[in-house]
Amino acid sequence: MKQTKFQIGWDEDRVKRVLDHYEMLTEEEALAEDEAAWENPSHTFMEIPNDLIPTVRGLLAKRAERAKHLLDDKSSIT
Numbered sequence: 001m002k003q004t005k006f007q008i009g010w011d012e013d014r015v016k017r018v019l020d021h022y023e024m025l026t027e028e029e030a031l032a033e034d035e036a037a038w039e040n041p042s043h044t045f046m047e048i049p050n051d052l053i054p055t056v057r058g059l060l061a062k063r064a065e066r067a068k069h070l071l072d073d074k075s076s077i078t
Contacts, residue, residue: 008061
């Protein structure tokens, strides 16, 4: 049997919880959630060419790692 490989921070339980959440939504709830995402001022939606997706994911992963280190550094100070 093939072992599933998850992104950092994800595991089988988290994937199941996300799937359960979306499978339980009514069509109206799903639409409202989608529309709310477009109105969130803290996020931006962009169209990115498929061949650049690995690069963008790498940049996002580096940013998340730096943020994690900053949080770790702050928690060690207190």
